[in-house]
Amino acid sequence: GEDVEQSLFLSVREGDSSVINCTYTDSSSTYLYWYKQEPGAGLQLLTYIFSNMDMKQDQRLTVLLNKKDKHLSLRIADTQTGDSAIYFCAESYGGATNKLIFGTGTLLAVQP
Amino acid sequence: KAGVTQTPRYLIKTRGQQVTLSCSPISGHRSVSWYQQTPGQGLQFLFEYFSETQRNKGNFPGRFSGRQFSNSRSEMNVSTLELGDSALYLCASSQGLIAGGRNEQFFGPGTRLTVL
Numbered sequence: 001g002e003d004v005e006q007s008l009f010l011s012v013r014e015g016d017s018s019v020i021n022c023t024y025t026d027s028s029s030t031y032l033y034w035y036k037q038e039p040g041a042g043l044q045l046l047t048y049i050f051s052n053m054d055m056k057q058d059q060r061l062t063v064l065l066n067k068k069d070k071h072l073s074l075r076i077a078d079t080q081t082g083d084s085a086i087y088f089c090a091e092s093y094g095g096a097t098n099k100l101i102f103g104t105g106t107l108l109a110v111q112p
Numbered sequence: 113k114a115g116v117t118q119t120p121r122y123l124i125k126t127r128g129q130q131v132t133l134s135c136s137p138i139s140g141h142r143s144v145s146w147y148q149q150t151p152g153q154g155l156q157f158l159f160e161y162f163s164e165t166q167r168n169k170g171n172f173p174g175r176f177s178g179r180q181f182s183n184s185r186s187e188m189n190v191s192t193l194e195l196g197d198s199a200l201y202l203c204a205s206s207q208g209l210i211a212g213g214r215n216e217q218f219f220g221p222g223t224r225l226t227v228l
Contacts, residue, residue, distance in 0.1 A: 042116070042202055042219035056174075088155065096209045097168050098145050098217055102155035 004089060004103035011109045018079045020106045022072040022089035031092040032065065033100065034074045038085045046074070046087075077110075084110045116205045116220035124226045130191040137184050137205030145217065146178060148211065149200040156203045158201075161186055162209050171215040189205045192226075 005023045014019045019063050024032065035043040047061045049056045049072075056063045062075040072089055086107050090100040117136040125131050129162055137144050146158040147169040157170040161180035184205075204217040 004186075040221070042221045043204075044219070045216060098143055098160055098204070098206050098209060098215050099157050099168050099170075100145075100217070101157070104154050 004028045004091060004101055006087075006103040006106045008104070009107050009109070011111060012079050013111050014079060016079055018076040018083070018110075019109055020076075020089075020108065022074075022086050022103050024070050024072060024089070024101075024103075026093075026101070028058050028092055029105055031091070032060075032063075033090040034063065035088045035090060035102075037088065037105070038084045043088065061098045079108075079110050081110045081112055084108055097100060113188050113225050116203060116218050118201075118203050119218040120221050120223060122224045123219065124228060126228050127193055129193050130189065131193060131225060132189045133189055133201055133203075135186045135188075135203030135205075135220060137186070137203075138183050138218055141205040141207050141217075141218075142184050143208050144180060144184070146188050146205075147202045147204065147206045148172075149202060149222070150156070150196075150198070156186065156211065164206075167209065168188070197219060198225060212219045223226045 005026050031048050033048045034044050034046045037043050042044040047058045049059050049065050051081045060077045086105045088105050089103040119134045123158045143162045145160040147155050149155045159166055159178050160168040164180045176193045178222045180186045200222045202222045206217045
């Protein structure tokens, strides 16, 4: 199947950490991505992780991958109001294609 | 370097009409993908072009078509519009096609299509 699931909504206070979770279904996915979408804008690539890695850190962002459970998470440290957006995880389809299967999206609301 | 450009940004059409959307990728990029984004279905893959050839197609009816020109610019066309075609249409540009899926894609701001 091609279902990638995310929780719909997350609310945090400014300065706290945010953790956004994603469950994917295709165990043959090679790369998993996190994208950010602000109102009225397209998608911005935040970070990605290769499927043979467990963790990747990129400044305030930490990606954790549990391949056995097909679970991906994005942790944002010291969350700011500018981080308020919809976050999508996506898995690559494999093969010679750029096709991505996107999750349902998580709306992150950061309270000042 | 200029980003991905999509025109028009907003469009209003009526049922039964047809529409053409345009995407200009980043200079030097040869691959363009299209996605439809709706509140109900989320982000769904429409098709992918590389070197003027359609390489992949999503699960959409034949009313949805596209093409890519020699300068890598791409257009998508929707004929006989239905109310359910109202969506944000996003185009993504990348350098090429790499096996295994590691290919950074840059998205345009999208075209918001409203069908009345």
